[in-house]
């Protein structure tokens with residue numbers, strides 16, 4: 110997508126061929142900062158500290174992280190260490206495991222001397238495949254938005270967290286249909302869930318949509334149900350970090366509550382995902398590991414000082430009593446029964462094992478379940 114009119118991606122190889130450059134998403138929306146990753150350790154930290162986040166982008170960053178490791182040491186031991194250290198960064202997004210398995214399968218058969226070049230090529234291919242898949246998701250999702258369009262008012266779409274181009278290599282998943290509808294001249298308006306506690310909606314999705322000129326309104330997470338009751342939401346589109354073979358959807362904490370409110374108000378609830386986000390090995394979402402993040406993300410908020418002596422400084426501010434503990438599960442699981450459809454690069458699947466296999470028949474032998 111574009112930033113101030115310039116094509117931009119959240120990750121790209123540098124011209125000198127020695128590093129990748131990422132957008133530091135922890136500093137948006139206040140600062141747009143690019144960070145150079147030259148080592149495995151820097152790539153792992155960027156994922157763990159959420160300078161890059163979002164399932165597809167985590168996968169692409171991990172793939173490049175393997176390349177950065179093998180540039181220095183292309184032995185079997187180095188490949189193993191790289192895959193293990195990157196796999197340990199975050200537990201929930203399946204794209205991380207998928208990308209590392211792909212890189213390991215690509216590189217293991219090769220002589221050490223050929224591995225760095227092959228790793229760079231495969232990481233680049235994983236990135237470009239993500240772009241193509243997300244564009245296709247947008248095409249299929251565009252059809253859903255078109256069906257809801259009517260004269261005199263925009264299609265009102267609610268989204269949660271950031272499943273935008275910042276969460277992928279480009280286009281986003283949930284936002285790809287929104288961008289393509291906007292670009293096609295279909296009036297859309299997006300209700301942007303702030304998405305406590307890290308506020309990826311307020312700080313990332315809103316920033317993306319503003320950059321692209323898409324009308325949007327940031328809302329408190331707790332406002333979505335009310336807006337649905339008032340008839341102000343025509344559909345919801347969210348992303349996912351892992352969707353299991355039966356169509357259960359693991360996504361940012363709070364997604365499940367939006368799905369419940371959508372069901373109660375007959376609002377179509379769609380999930381957009383590229384197929385590497387499907388975990389065929391799990392028959393349901395019960396077994397998905399839910400990341401427990403630092404309680405400080407709940408007890409504090411980070412914001413920019415607007416006036417006074419430290420103008421422009423981003424500071425943590427405590428919003429809870431010192432003595433109050435906090436819990437911070439980062440994801441929840443929305444059961445398939447609450448999902449209207451899964452928007453994939455091959456089309457829209459019913460949220461079920463057979464619905465997914467109808468689009469991905471080649472996965473039948475791998476798909477857990479009956």
Ligand SMILES: CSC[C@H]1O[C@H](OP(=O)(O)O)[C@H](O)[C@@H]1O
Nearest residue numbers: 162163164270272276348360361
């Ligand atoms: C297209 S994946 C987006 C997905 O990832 C986010 O999680 P995080 O920011 O913690 O990596 C969130 O669940 C989004 O829906």
